Amino acid sequence: MKTKYLRAAILFFGTFAPALTQAQQTQQPDSIDLFLRQRMQAQHIPALQLAVIRQGKIVKLNSYGTANLENSIPATDQSIFSINSITKAFTGVAIMQLAEEGKLKINDPISLYIDSLPVSWQKITLKQVLTHTSGLPDILDSNEQILENANENLAWKKVRTLPLEFKTGDQFSYNQTGYVILGKIITKLSGVHFTKFIEDRQFKVADMPLTRFGDSFDVIQHSAGAYTMVKFVGGKPVRGNSPGNAYIQFPVFFRTAAGILSTAKDMANWIIALKDGQLLKQKASVETLWAPAILNNGKIGGFNQLTNGYALGWPTVSRAEHPAAGPVGGGRSALFVYRKDDLSIVVLTNLMGANPDRFIDEIAAYYIPEMHQSNGFGLAPAIRKLRAELLKQGFDQSAAIAASLKKKDPSFNLNENDLNGWAYQLLSENEVAKALSIFRLNVKLYPESANAYDSLGEILEITGNDQEALLNYKKSLSLNPENKNAVQHIKALSGS
Template sequence: MKKLLTLLLLISQLANAQSKEKQTEAFLLRQMKDLKIPGLQAAVVQNGKIVFSKAYGMANLQDNVAVDNHTIFAINSCTKAFTGVAIMQLVEEGKLSLSAPISHFVDSLPALWQPITIKQLLTHISGLPDILRIQDPAGAANEEASWKKIQTLPMDSPTGTQFSYNQTNYVLLGKVIDKLRGQPFARVFQEMQFNVVGMPHTLFGDSRDIIPHFAPTYSFKKAMDGITLPEPRLTNNYAEFMPARRTGSGLNSTAEDMAQWIIALQKGKLFKNKETLNALWTPATFNNGQPTQWAMGWGVNKWRPRHRAFGMTGGARSAFLVYPDDNLAVIVLTNLGGASPENFLEELAGIYNPDIPAADPITTLRIELNKRGYNKAIETVADIRKKDPTFKPDENELNDWAYRVMSSDRTADALALFQLNAHLYPESWNVFDSLGEALLKLGRKEEAILMYQKSIELNPNNNGGKKVLERLGR
């Protein structure tokens, strides 16, 4: 009898696993169809094991090459999560403190840069100007000149007062790793992460590099050479990351490699102490004591009472989330810029734990707006609140979602989300700054000016908004 019960339990578990696999596959194929994604890899980790790993579509449209589990995808800013791990390994070894000023490790910096801490760099509250503003298209050939020039620009904001995502922070972190390890950070990542985990398909590189089994990235364009196209056209993407910038966006990988990395991270193969992992996933704070939206190199973080999630996105084409309380992780890599898989990761996770998407207001709202239309965002939230008075999407997550929508050439939909955010958070300078940006993109200059003025009224240190108003005044 006992053997029979065991056999029945195994049959039930197998049937359940097969059902989830079919649901996952159907879900991913639907996303590919709706978003016109050429190729995709996905992996799901549950209870420390890879329970799903599949590839779909075409890796290379030019040569009709299909995606398989060894196809390598650009993961772009997901690289920052690996940099966070590299920094925390130094912290754990006692070679670095998160509160240490950058001037302890990098010489001859401008005076205002010198007191900025490692933690402020990791979480993008340094106030530094972004090196992408002056990066020459020739890239690496002008790396030294770019580094000298960026140090002549004024600060974007006082350190510790505002969040501003930029690549200068991670250029500096790369210099710290180089100095404290006594070798280039690319070799450090290889020796202390990729080799330890077993990640044979993970490497640094960009469009200039010959990467075997690489899936080139595509994107849809509405205009080319100054001419509006009759319909969006799928085009090749080209990307260069100068060597010093590769701590922020230079890695390429597979979903299986990343799944193994997440397993190793949680099983203590990359850190000796669990406290280090907890610190990796702990947000920094602004000078006023309020938490930032970023942890140590991890920028998609859901600090909710249940089903916490930590992860990162890259290039609006790759993303992953780890659910430590649920022993779950999901990874999706694509070769379409603008696919933004981060938008549907919570739904994917919901196949393995239905409580996860139900706990996320952004996912709930996205599902509803896809049915009703984004122009009904404020009305939709009011209707949801009739059933759940506590419903309130997080300001930062809503803002990030709106920017992803805007980057996909859906500015009108993004505007509706920014307007919702301003409606929900009328005391936030940042939401009005973002709202002004969307209005400006739609050509509604006078309305944009009013929003930027409102933003500066709420935050007199909003130097970016002041620059926009100055430019509009001219």
């Protein structure tokens, strides 16, 4: 649909440009620096920190942009960022530390450690809680606010009156209640509050001097703050043209779910400590930590096509090539540990909605070139096979080549969404002619898809072919009378 590309174009050609730190001004930028500055400009990201780890060492550490927009304070390696739900990965490590000490087993029911649970909760295991497959009712309401105005006792009392959302193990559903329960268990079994247990057993051990628990209420030296492109107007979220302040609080009892603030360097030290046995003594413990949960139907579940699984506090990027354990937080921070490669990458930003998990693979590609999007990495197997033939024979032959591949292999199937996504990727890379051929192929293969015609209408309009664009928007609307995007563009193109 039209907004997918034009929004990106508007952002990219906007006037916002990240400031350079003093170190950046004196260092010769490499390809990664140039790539990140482009992304920051395109997405209006005020500040970003990067750490790259190879062979147990930090091989690249840099900070970009402005940590504090109000006072024009540049980001440095000392700037402190909220990592939001990456905190859950620390909770997962804490649970495995207790498991190594024999104080719990991850397949134990939570009722073994917590009293006065509803009957329907009592057989739910620690693992199911950690992996968001428990079915527990969420302690957050529909507006993502903690129940009962974040009063711990009242919220805990209220959530226990709510029914399970689904049969335990049937699906993945992101849930904060389980992590509140984990905090109670860590505190009970360790003999100290869970925040202190994590501070003592992870922050201190891994050499993380700038890492702490906190939120927007706390006065934190060198804080990079929090910004958002979205504000509420008339009760509805509206995307603005420049970042505005965001304010988030995490009550102490909620801080197993979110609430850690850190730096890219500290996070890199944490990854190194985890991989070399300082935090968990047994390699099997780390493997368990990073193994995605298997649902009752034998599949895995996660946030999206990229982070498509969830392990013990760790989202996973489960795929045949370059799989990763990939915690993400607040749509603003992410880290990927590439499990089969000697590579880990940390990206912290201060913009909610920056979603660095979407471009970490491209950073990795500067170390593993086959991972560049331009080389086809991340595409579905059928799309990659099609791409290889198109590069040999020409994109103008896309329909004939697709038919030939299908004739040779009856199991060959081009998924509509995969094709549409690849076409938009080509468009974002300014490969307009190639993108147009793929959009046309998608319409040919899926002639009853309103979205396929809508997307084709978009690129035709972009390339100035208004009359053909109008025809495609009309076809899309006939297939889906509720397509408001098509209605808007039909009006614009027809002058009515």
